[in-house]
Amino acid sequence: MKKAFSIVFILFATLTWGQTDNDIQLAQHYFSQGDFDKALEYYEKIYNQSPTTVYFKKYYQCLIETEAYKKAEKVVKKEIAKSPKNIDLKMQLALFYEERGQDTKAKKIYQNLIENHTTSPSACISLFNSFLYLSNLEYAEKTLFHAQKNFKSYPFNFQSADLFAQKNDKAQMIESYLLLLDKHEYYDQAVQKALQKRLDIENKSSPEFILLKTALFERAKKESTGTVFSEMLIWLYTQINNFSGVFNQVVAVDIRTKSNGYRLFDFALICRENKDYETAIRAFQEAKQMTNSNELKVLCQKGILNVGYIKIVELNSYNQEQLIEVIGNYEEVINNISVVSSRTLSIILEYTEILAFHSGQKEKALKVLSKTYNSSSITDMMKAEIKMLIADIEVLNGNIWDASLLYMQISEAFNYETIGNWAKFKNARIYYYEGEFEFAQSQLDILKQSTSKLLANDAIQLSVTITDNYGLDSNYIAMAWFSKADLLIEQYQFSKAFSLFDSIKINYPFHSLADEILFKRAKAMELQGQWEKAMGYYTDIVKFHENDILADDALFKTAEILETKLNREEDALDKYKELLTGYPGSLFAHESRKRIRRLRGEEINNEQDF
Numbered sequence: 001m002k003k004a005f006s007i008v009f010i011l012f013a014t015l016t017w018g019q020t021d022n023d024i025q026l027a028q029h030y031f032s033q034g035d036f037d038k039a040l041e042y043y044e045k046i047y048n049q050s051p052t053t054v055y056f057k058k059y060y061q062c063l064i065e066t067e068a069y070k071k072a073e074k075v076v077k078k079e080i081a082k083s084p085k086n087i088d089l090k091m092q093l094a095l096f097y098e099e100r101g102q103d104t105k106a107k108k109i110y111q112n113l114i115e116n117h118t119t120s121p122s123a124c125i126s127l128f129n130s131f132l133y134l135s136n137l138e139y140a141e142k143t144l145f146h147a148q149k150n151f152k153s154y155p156f157n158f159q160s161a162d163l164f165a166q167k168n169d170k171a172q173m174i175e176s177y178l179l180l181l182d183k184h185e186y187y188d189q190a191v192q193k194a195l196q197k198r199l200d201i202e203n204k205s206s207p208e209f210i211l212l213k214t215a216l217f218e219r220a221k222k223e224s225t226g227t228v229f230s231e232m233l234i235w236l237y238t239q240i241n242n243f244s245g246v247f248n249q250v251v252a253v254d255i256r257t258k259s260n261g262y263r264l265f266d267f268a269l270i271c272r273e274n275k276d277y278e279t280a281i282r283a284f285q286e287a288k289q290m291t292n293s294n295e296l297k298v299l300c301q302k303g304i305l306n307v308g309y310i311k312i313v314e315l316n317s318y319n320q321e322q323l324i325e326v327i328g329n330y331e332e333v334i335n336n337i338s339v340v341s342s343r344t345l346s347i348i349l350e351y352t353e354i355l356a357f358h359s360g361q362k363e364k365a366l367k368v369l370s371k372t373y374n375s376s377s378i379t380d381m382m383k384a385e386i387k388m389l390i391a392d393i394e395v396l397n398g399n400i401w402d403a404s405l406l407y408m409q410i411s412e413a414f415n416y417e418t419i420g421n422w423a424k425f426k427n428a429r430i431y432y433y434e435g436e437f438e439f440a441q442s443q444l445d446i447l448k449q450s451t452s453k454l455l456a457n458d459a460i461q462l463s464v465t466i467t468d469n470y471g472l473d474s475n476y477i478a479m480a481w482f483s484k485a486d487l488l489i490e491q492y493q494f495s496k497a498f499s500l501f502d503s504i505k506i507n508y509p510f511h512s513l514a515d516e517i518l519f520k521r522a523k524a525m526e527l528q529g530q531w532e533k534a535m536g537y538y539t540d541i542v543k544f545h546e547n548d549i550l551a552d553d554a555l556f557k558t559a560e561i562l563e564t565k566l567n568r569e570e571d572a573l574d575k576y577k578e579l580l581t582g583y584p585g586s587l588f589a590h591e592s593r594k595r596i597r598r599l600r601g602e603e604i605n606n607e608q609d610f
Helices: 002-033 036-049 053-065 069-082 087-099 103-116 121-133 137-150 157-166 170-183 185-198 207-222 228-238 244-256 262-273 277-290 294-314 320-334 342-358 362-373 380-397 400-413 418-433 437-447 453-469 473-490 494-507 514-527 531-544 551-565 569-582 589-599
Strands: none
Touching: 002 036, 002 053, 036 053, 053 069, 069 087, 087 103, 087 121, 103 121, 103 137, 121 137, 121 157, 137 157, 157 170, 157 185, 170 185, 170 207, 170 228, 185 228, 207 228, 228 244, 244 262, 244 277, 262 277, 262 294, 277 294, 294 320, 294 342, 320 342, 342 362, 342 380, 362 380, 380 400, 380 418, 380 473, 400 418, 418 437, 418 453, 418 473, 437 453, 453 473, 473 494, 473 514, 494 514, 514 531, 514 551, 531 551, 551 569, 551 589, 569 589
């Protein structure tokens, strides 16, 4: 008997649930179609069976839409009786009265909420936010006043700022945030985030930037011991990358906080990272003079040298006077080096690279390198680094077989190291320059499997150049001229290289080297710091040779110049996207995705993100 009863119960429950599920589907259907009369029939039934918050809201809305106001009021009151502490339900009833023109009843509920539901700061904030969400600024302000009166030790500045933001009173909103920092400096980052969200501070001409700047300057001038407003001012100027505008402020903060030059040094690093090299050098120099720490003096000097190296070698942006100054800075440090170490060797290598490739002092550079090579304190790896640069300078001098011998020595001594593979690649280029294409190709085939992506990419590119353009006897002359011109570019003999390119174009007008020639012309422009001209050649590759092997290379190079040389990040972002869209299988796709994310300000935790 019990078993039979259980079966009947299960069948009854199943049938009831199936019917309820069907009712829910019909209710949702009619509701979505705007047929509230029919939806009401089902939601009333569902709500009576299962009076949850979700069904209450749907049921209540159906009652309002069908103008069943008395029933709607009754239902809300019933819900309030079940949950007397539920602020949202009481707000809903007050809103119901407001919409029916019964303001007295609504205000009575609002006042009751302020008097009886604000027993703690968090409760006050919750009620305040509810009023603010409904754009009821009058009672939001009353709630805030009540909270400030009853909980005087709690800072309600964020809520005050929210209220002024709703009123579109930007000046008072800023004042609320800064009043908070007057008493609680540790809120600085939270205030910065709020200001970034609410103000246009990435444009120095915007009224909001000027308003905030003025307010911060006024407070910073009055600071005697603290630094929060000076730091906020520095932060503000970093939003528009105007580091020179707050240089004096940073100096003042360093002195006031007794940072011994370290605060200024950190600022110099930020300037360098954001490519404001003039301010970076100025900050490094000032920090070096201010500090009594020998360690920091060395770091500042290295920073000065590094910025000089970037401007000359990486950006090719300097005049003769600046070149002489940078060389002088290097010599000042090198003259004080008593023992060559891995740290000091990098300075010597940078110095000699500048001498040989940018100052025309190749013999002096070789002399310094030779002396360093014979130092008793250096390791075999350090000797290999010196030898590599000596070989590069010999290529520049035209002594390519002397360079080849040095490259071979490095590759044999460090056959399984990255430096050995680079030496092998450079030696393969020597044979390529001399027209020994088969031997060069055999060496490149090995290097294409290198674990170094940069080396592998370079090896693949040169290998493809040889494979695509060398084969038939009639093509040998054109290819030999091209490789010779490539060597001339490495030797900074650009006019001679371009003459050979012109000869190829005249004598072999339909040769497949056309895109490679444009690519090499672009490289020549890069070596001279003529970035716009370089991009012009890269653009021609994409325009006239979009289906050739170098099209994606040209796009990536264009994006890289825009990003790293011309600081046109939005344009660079567009080019990286164009590369991914047009050439999804490109070797540069992975790197382009990384750079897109970085330019968007997204955090990259590790390579596994890709």
